[in-house]
């Protein structure tokens with residue numbers, strides 16, 4: 034494919050399209066096939082990168098060959114591989130090839146997923162996929178929802194519904210409760226919805242980093258006595274820091290009794306209901322008034338796909354629906370669902386396709402095995418660390434996350450903070466694997482999140498051996 038002369042129709046010939054398509058597929062395939070052998074992280078020199086990529090907006094076209102080469106060398110070579118089998122930092126993104134192809138199809142047909150009139154087939158696929166998730170999460174058949182870009186927007190959407198339903202948007206004096214472990218997207222969502230930060234009670238979590246029901250009960254009573262309006266509790270179904278699950282069943286009973294909206298953030302952990310261990314930990318999740326789950330985390334989808342479910346799906350429509358005159362043609366009958374009435378976006382892509390297609394092609398059993406494997410690998414990481422005497426388990430392996438800390442008698446706690454931080458920094462430099470740090474009760478700890486189904490037990494063991502030798506090295510140097 035050379036420098037084709039284009040006439041302004043922005044169109045390639047069939048031959049050129051085919052050639053480009055095959056090249057792109059080959060590049061993606063090569064990525065999937067060679068990932069394990071590549072470094073997880075890549076060192077970036079900002080000045081060099083800028084020199085290579087910064088250029089004036091080109092007036093004339095460039096050949097596909099040159100652009101693909103440039104992309105491979107300077108763009109895709111400069112990413113951290115969140116889908117790498119030894120990427121254990123933050124929340125990994127272990128995607129799958131079927132869903133990647135589904136995204137290509139959705140883009141290829143440029144599906145407008147906002148209205149039934151413009152996308153009846155895709156709307157039916159989204160309704161079906163949402164229905165699968167609803168059932169798996171145990172919500173009643175009044176519940177429904179939609180796919181959005183990710184957990185942050187899903188949380189914002191759910192909180193907007195809670196505000197609309199419970200407060201009729203009168204937010205003065207209203208109070209929301211959650212533990213000090215809630216994800217930052219909750220606080221950001223509340224801020225965007227007009228709440229002052231003092232209207233969010235960030236309650237100290239218990240020893241297991243869960244929301245404490247006795248503290249919540251006391252705070253709600255205090256606020257009621259002070260004339261405030263408690264209206265919503267945000268519970269975690271798998272915190273980002275440690276994977277901790279709040280006591281969902283007890284919380285749901287309390288919320289029901291008090292007339293409080295229960296929002297469950299299961300962006301990370303709700304997918305673990307696919308296996309028995311997760312299911313028993315998540316008991317009570319089915320009582321949520323709203324629930325968030327991110328298929329682009331533990332349901333192995335490429336970004337961006339998050340899911341928000343509301344116990345009474347009509348409340349989504351009541352919150353978001355506005356019918357301008359230029360959309361009257363799409364407002365036809367009750368049974369023709371227009372997803373633009375259920376969320377923030379009017380123009381929206383066909384996100385459901387990737388989840389639908391991968392569930393259809395691999396089957397639910399394969400997903401169940403993949404999720405169980407993630408849980409077991411974190412348990413293996415914990416056992417391996419326990420055998421090495423320099424490591425303290427800070428929180429035990431729970432739904433795919435374990436936190437731990439390099440310790441030694443010869444260093445002060447703050448020196449150990451610095452050693453643990455340096456271990457992460459050196460891991461980034463080294464590129465073999467990636468773990469991340471966080472702070473729990475004021476101390477720096479390391480965490481591994483092991484949800485990639487292509488990770489092997491040997492990957493876990495080798496990573497921990499590296500961590501161990503980095504720890505010893507750092508510890509000697511700090512003396």
Ligand SMILES: Cc1ncc(COP(=O)(O)O)c(C=O)c1O
Nearest residue numbers: 124183184185216218273300301
């Ligand atoms: C518990 C939890 N909630 C919400 C989010 C935000 O999700 P996203 O990054 O998809 O916006 C995350 C992301 O890691 C998360 O772990």
